[in-house]
Amino acid sequence: MSRGVVVDDVRGWLADLPRSYEVFVRGRIKFRVGQIVYVAFSKDETLMGFAFPKEERAMLVESYPEKFQLPRASDMRFNWVVGRLEALEHREAEEYVFDAWRMVVPKFLAAEAVAAAPDGSARAIPSS
Numbered sequence: 040m041s042r043g044v045v046v047d048d049v050r051g052w053l054a055d056l057p058r059s060y061e062v063f064v065r066g067r068i069k070f071r072v073g074q075i076v077y078v079a080f081s082k083d084e085t086l087m088g089f090a091f092p093k094e095e096r097a098m099l100v101e102s103y104p105e106k107f108q109l110p111r112a113s114d115m116r117f118n119w120v121v122g123r124l125e126a127l128e129h130r131e132a133e134e135y136v137f138d139a140w141r142m143v144v145p146k147f148l149a150a151e152a153v154a155a156a157p158d159g160s161a162r163a164i165p166s167s
Contacts (some may be wrong), residue, residue, distance in 0.1 A: 043125035090139035
C-alpha cells in the first residue's frame with residue numbers, strides 16, 4: 040500500500056484547474072472555485088472533505104468505512120463527504136478531487152479539462 044495522500048499531492052492535481060484557488064481559513068487549507076469550497080483539509084491534515092453527491096454519500100461510506108466517513112452534522116446538508124488520507128490511494132484520491140472540482144465549475148470548463156487530459160490521468164476518465 041502507498042504512503043497515502045498528502046496535501047501537496049492534492050495541490051499538484053489542482054494547480055492548473057481553471058478558477059480553482061487555495062485559501063487558508065481558520066487553520067485549514069481549502070480549495071475553492073469562486074466562494075464554493077470543493078476540497079478542505081482538517082487542521083491536522085489527516086482528513087480531506089470534498090464535494091460529493093449527497094445521494095451517493097451513504098453508499099460510499101457504507102462500502103468503504105475504512106476510507107470514508109460522513110461529514111459533521113452541520114455539513115450533512117451539503118454535497119460533501121470526508122476521506123481518511125492515509126487510507127486513500129493516489130489515483131482514487133485524484134479522481135475524487137477532480138470530480139469535486141467538476142461539480143462546482145461550469146460544464147464547459149469541466150469538458151475542456153477532460154478533453155485536454157493526458158492519457159493515464161484521472162481527468163481522462165469521464166464520469167457522470
